[in-house]
Amino acid sequence: MTTQAAATGFPPLSLLEKAAKVLSTFQTAEPRLTLTQVVQRSGIPRSSAHRILDQLVQLRWLEREGHDYRLGMGMLELGALASHHNRLRRAALPHLHALHESTGHLVHLTVLDGTEVVYLERIGGSDDGGVPSRVGGRQPAYCTAAGKAILAFADAALVEQVIHGGLRARTPRTITRPESLRRELATARERGTAFDREEGFRGVSCVAAPLRGAGRAIAAISVCGNGAHRELERIAPSVRGCAGAVWQDMFGPGRRTKNRTRPERTAPPAPAVPPPAMDSMLMWLRFSEWM
Numbered sequence: 001m002t003t004q005a006a007a008t009g010f011p012p013l014s015l016l017e018k019a020a021k022v023l024s025t026f027q028t029a030e031p032r033l034t035l036t037q038v039v040q041r042s043g044i045p046r047s048s049a050h051r052i053l054d055q056l057v058q059l060r061w062l063e064r065e066g067h068d069y070r071l072g073m074g075m076l077e078l079g080a081l082a083s084h085h086n087r088l089r090r091a092a093l094p095h096l097h098a099l100h101e102s103t104g105h106l107v108h109l110t111v112l113d114g115t116e117v118v119y120l121e122r123i124g125g126s127d128d129g130g131v132p133s134r135v136g137g138r139q140p141a142y143c144t145a146a147g148k149a150i151l152a153f154a155d156a157a158l159v160e161q162v163i164h165g166g167l168r169a170r171t172p173r174t175i176t177r178p179e180s181l182r183r184e185l186a187t188a189r190e191r192g193t194a195f196d197r198e199e200g201f202r203g204v205s206c207v208a209a210p211l212r213g214a215g216r217a218i219a220a221i222s223v224c225g226n227g228a229h230r231e232l233e234r235i236a237p238s239v240r241g242c243a244g245a246v247w248q249d250m251f252g253p254g255r256r257t258k259n260r261t262r263p264e265r266t267a268p269p270a271p272a273v274p275p276p277a278m279d280s281m282l283m284w285l286r287f288s289e290w291m
Contacts, residue, residue, distance in 0.1 A: 015052075018044050022052050023061070023075075032068040088211075088219060089120055091249040096123045096221065099242045103235050105225035106131050110146040110208075111218070112154070113138075115162045117147045120219070130226045131204055139200055142167055142181055143174050145208035146220035148194035152185040153210055153217040159185065173198045193236045194220075197229055205229035207236050209243040213251065221246065 013021070025033060025041040033041075039049050053069055056062040060074030092109050100107045106124035110117040116138045124131070133139075141147025142162050151159055159182070167176040175181050188194035196206040206224035210217035221243045223235050 013044075018042075018048060019052050019056065022049060022056070026062075026069075026071050032065070032070045034067050034069070038069065087250065088246075092121065092211075092219075092221070092246045095242050095245050095249075096121060099221070099223065099238060100124060102238060103223050103231075105223045105228055105231075105235070106133070108133060108146060108206075108208075108222045108224065110144075110150075110220050110222065112141060112147065112150045115141055115158075115165050117141050117144055117150070117220070131224050132201060133224070140168075140170075143170055143196065143200040144222075145194045145196035145206035145224075146222040148185060148188055148196070149208040149210040149220040149222070150217045152188035152194060153212055153215070155216070170200055171198055171202050175199060191236075192240050195232055196222075196224075197232075203227070205232060207232045207239055209236075209240040211243050211247055213247060 021042040021044055022038055025038050035046070035050055035053065038044075038053065039046050042049060044052070053062060053064075057064050057069070057072070060072045062069050062075070063072040088111075089109065096107045096109060100123045106122065108119055108123075109121040110119050112118075117140075119133055119135050119137050122133055122135050139147065140162075141151055151162065163178045163181065167174070167178065167181060169176050175184060184194070193207055193209050196204075196208075198205055203226050204224055205228045206222045207228075208220045208222035211219040211221060221239055223239055228235075
């Protein structure tokens with residue numbers, strides 16, 4: 001125990017706690033702070049505060065201009081992601097509950113982070129305890145219905161990244177051949193749904209639909225369960241409908257085509273604003289282990 005900790009009677013602060021105290025000093029009306037101001041407001045020793053500030057600058061959480069520090073783009077990006085995450089979850093929750101009630105199976109809301117899916121929400125009862133998923137948990141995208149639903153509308157480079165990362169067999173049914181996965185994703189694009197037939201876990205089958213407009217998918221909604229493989233085709237339209245309803249709640253129904261005579265001169269229509277991208281959604285959950 002350090003001298004300071006012995007004097008106060010409390011254990012020393014961890015590095016994470018020190019970094020949090022340093023960042024909290026920027027919760028003021030002053031956009032820029034000096035090292036001296038950070039030390040005075042945080043109570044962290046000068047040498048430790050200086051090292052933490054330098055590390056936060058390297059992480060882009062802070063920016064340095066001369067002797068002053070201010071919040072960086074990394075913090076702004078995290079705030080935007082958190083805001084989008086909350087908006088997505090709020091819009092999806094009533095529809096997820098309705099989908100669970102209508103199907104009787106476990107329902108997930110997932111996003112893609114790198115080559116893995118992250119579970120944002122899990123709606124189900126005690127009968128779904130055999131499905132090994134949890135909020136904040138992760139799975140490889142290639143062996144999940146939700147992951148394949150998102151990858152089907154992702155850039156080709158991301159699909160190749162997943163393939164180059166290795167398609168390790170998790171069950172005897174896991175797709176491990178690159179060409180087979182590419183065909184599976186092409187079929188998912190055509191059908192608007194993707195399937196997992198015991199590819200991630202024995203006995204667990206899923207069907208998923210991407211949450212998207214005309215571009216890339218920002219998330220996926222899936223229905224999973226032990227022994228659900230017999231119902232996947234029947235459930236698929238309901239999952240697609242749920243994803244469409246969530247998208248409409250978030251971004252509206254979109255423009256309607258109107259039949260009208262063409263005027264002699266018209267200004268070109270303004271381009272549609274795409275929804276915020278979520279290619280690296282929930283980066284802070286990268287440290288959360290699966291199971």
